[in-house]
Amino acid sequence: MKEAKAILHDGARVAIIGGGPAGSFFGIFASKLAQDMGKTLDLTLYERKSFFTHGASGCNMCAGVISESLVQTLALEGINLPSTVVQWSIESYFFHTLEGSVEIKSSRLRQRGIATVFRGSGPAGSLAKGIQSFDEFLLGKAMEHGVCVNRSFIDKVCREGEKTKLYSAGNILQECDLLVGAFGIKGATGKMYEDIITGYKVPPTVKTAQSEIELGNDWIAHRFGHSIHIFLLRIPGIKFVSVIPKGDYITISVLGKDPKLDHIRAFLDHAAMKKFLPSGFKVPEKFCHCFPKISVGAARNPFAARTAFVGDASSTRLYKDGIGSAYITAKAAAHTALLHGIEEKDFREYYFPTCKFLNRDNLFGRLLFAANNLISFISPISRSYFNIVQGEQKNPEKNTPYSDILWDMFTGSRFYKDIFFRALHPWCIIYLLGAVVIYPLKKAVFSFINR
Amino acid sequence: MSEDSLLGRLYKDGETIVEEGMLSRTMYVIQGGKVKVVKNDKGSETVLALLGEGDIFGEMSLFDASPRSATIKAVGEARVLAIEYEGLLKRIKVDPTLALRMIKQMSQRIRDLNVRLISAQRTMHHASDSLLQLKKAEDVRIKDLEPNIITLITRLQEKLHTITEQYVHQDESLRED
Numbered sequence A: 001m002k003e004a005k006a007i008l009h010d011g012a013r014v015a016i017i018g019g020g021p022a023g024s025f026f027g028i029f030a031s032k033l034a035q036d037m038g039k040t041l042d043l044t045l046y047e048r049k050s051f052f053t054h055g056a057s058g059c060n061m062c063a064g065v066i067s068e069s070l071v072q073t074l075a076l077e078g079i080n081l082p083s084t085v086v087q088w089s090i091e092s093y094f095f096h097t098l099e100g101s102v103e104i105k106s107s108r109l110r111q112r113g114i115a116t117v118f119r120g121s122g123p124a125g126s127l128a129k130g131i132q133s134f135d136e137f138l139l140g141k142a143m144e145h146g147v148c149v150n151r152s153f154i155d156k157v158c159r160e161g162e163k164t165k166l167y168s169a170g171n172i173l174q175e176c177d178l179l180v181g182a183f184g185i186k187g188a189t190g191k192m193y194e195d196i197i198t199g200y201k202v203p204p205t206v207k208t209a210q211s212e213i214e215l216g217n218d219w220i221a222h223r224f225g226h227s228i229h230i231f232l233l234r235i236p237g238i239k240f241v242s243v244i245p246k247g248d249y250i251t252i253s254v255l256g257k258d259p260k261l262d263h264i265r266a267f268l269d270h271a272a273m274k275k276f277l278p279s280g281f282k283v284p285e286k287f288c289h290c291f292p293k294i295s296v297g298a299a300r301n302p303f304a305a306r307t308a309f310v311g312d313a314s315s316t317r318l319y320k321d322g323i324g325s326a327y328i329t330a331k332a333a334a335h336t337a338l339l340h341g342i343e344e345k346d347f348r349e350y351y352f353p354t355c356k357f358l359n360r361d362n363l364f365g366r367l368l369f370a371a372n373n374l375i376s377f378i379s380p381i382s383r384s385y386f387n388i389v390q391g392e393q394k395n396p397e398k399n400t401p402y403s404d405i406l407w408d409m410f411t412g413s414r415f416y417k418d419i420f421f422r423a424l425h426p427w428c429i430i431y432l433l434g435a436v437v438i439y440p441l442k443k444a445v446f447s448f449i450n451r
Numbered sequence B: 001m002s003e004d005s006l007l008g009r010l011y012k013d014g015e016t017i018v019e020e021g022m023l024s025r026t027m028y029v030i031q032g033g034k035v036k037v038v039k040n041d042k043g044s045e046t047v048l049a050l051l052g053e054g055d056i057f058g059e060m061s062l063f064d065a066s067p068r069s070a071t072i073k074a075v076g077e078a079r080v081l082a083i084e085y086e087g088l089l090k091r092i093k094v095d096p097t098l099a100l101r102m103i104k105q106m107s108q109r110i111r112d113l114n115v116r117l118i119s120a121q122r123t124m125h126h127a128s129d130s131l132l133q134l135k136k137a138e139d140v141r142i143k144d145l146e147p148n149i150i151t152l153i154t155r156l157q158e159k160l161h162t163i164t165e166q167y168v169h170q171d172e173s174l175r176e177d
């Protein structure tokens, strides 16, 4: 006799482990679709943190940039970010290189379309009021959709036949029909799953360094404007540093090889950054900082029978738009579970392609970031690129292909594959190489004439 | 509320966001404030709809490339987030359900339009019934009836004109939105 297909029937119990963006998005979209289908799900989300506390303990530790595409997508989904959640609205990116600085705006839309947020309720020791945590805001949205939030730490999961049992501190909390792993990569929960789900392997990660420095709203508005500042300064061990304005604070996010607190201090002491700090600014003895892991690959087998992993615990875009990736994977998993079923083959057939799409796109991302690193370390090329972009930004109404490549790469507004093929366009390369020859010649001629 | 944390673009009272007749495929989501959908006819402005926070407009441009058929203006200060067409198409390709909310809003507008159409039809039936009744009144001489009929016809013409105008405008605003 043929076995009945495993589906999420009316009243099915779904347990989501993790209340970061991926967990909340899963809850929201599963509940929405279930409602459209005339079903009711019993959705419980487990989150160990309280996002109401200041500092790292109440925060999911990231740079907190909500990409242009995610801001737009959420607005279309009916999730408008309130001004208590948005700490700063962004309209441009500044690139600071040893060749100089250049501001890039989107060539497509002129607006403040990127949001910066605090994942928790603000930096450690901050007295700032009126900061609403982004993660708590999303949890609130999930609750509005009927998701029940339980603030417990799930420390044990047991599979018994078709059911999965969840435990916390020795107590059984529930049995569920579908388990959703949205626990990210920062804790050890993923390792627990490697033991119980055959084939699942958490994604590879690298360490990053982050800090929050208080400079005051007025200073930030005056000196940083509505821009994210990217520093490509060839500091050994550092790929690039992003400075992100957020109300009274700037977030400094360092990407490199095993970055430490000293790297942050060295960056704050660098001449290129000093220009942005008040005169006489002294790096405080203590400031909020953390060293979170960032995903640089994909999880292996992010699904099993009656189990799906979403967000960082599954696949995420390289260095960019992790929260946007959480939205993509969580929604795809929710729709698979409701529309197709919760067997392993359902997730493989309908959910896994989304993960594979992101993973494949990251291959192009890897190449792009490698090219960017190479360019920033070869002075003649980086100078030429810089000059071209600077020239483009003088007439932003015209075609600005080189600026667009940088914009899309650093904002995450386009998939990497799309950017890669634009960057690889023969004209793009010929023009850049031409500029490598022409700019020094032009400079030499000018200096000869001036002499 | 700090101005520094507001998303999108701020439009002042009366400022035009979308201009009738212009070609553009950008759509918009209202982040704060209100906007009105207006139709200009020989200098006079007819307000077709008032939209508020969270409402989407310009979404028909996703489905066709016709020029904008109504003007959208801010009512008081309005914050509006523009949605870029090409990026949206690429996202819809990855996740087609992203278009669902727009389709839901459009189907809601078609429902509203149907209700208005039915009410317009009722008014017309009512008017023609009155005319028939008048004609049936045998003891009234046609000559005596003339002024009454003329007034009725003029009123009917006026009513019909406004109804059809409303319908056409609503239809256009739907195409616009």
Ligand SMILES: Cc1cc2nc3c(=O)[nH]c(=O)nc-3n(C[C@H](O)[C@H](O)[C@H](O)COP(=O)(O)OP(=O)(O)OC[C@H]3O[C@@H](n4cnc5c(N)ncnc54)[C@H](O)[C@@H]3O)c2cc1C
Pocket: A017, A018, A019, A020, A021, A022, A023, A046, A047, A048, A049, A060, A061, A062, A063, A064, A065, A066, A067, A152, A153, A154, A155, A182, A183, A184, A185, A186, A187, A189, A208, A209, A210, A253, A292, A293, A294, A295, A310, A311, A312, A313, A316, A320, A321, A322, A323, A324, A326
């Ligand atoms: C330095 C850095 C900068 C970044 N900057 C950006 C950026 O600017 N923009 C962007 O979009 N992305 C950024 N990212 C990526 C982004 O942080 C992640 O992609 C995103 O947080 C993934 O969401 P998630 O819900 O999958 O995981 P997480 O946000 O990590 O959430 C997981 C949640 O699960 C909970 N949890 C874990 N285990 C358990 C358990 N056993 N029981 C109960 N709860 C549990 C945790 O407490 C946590 O709240 C950055 C990452 C790093 C490291």
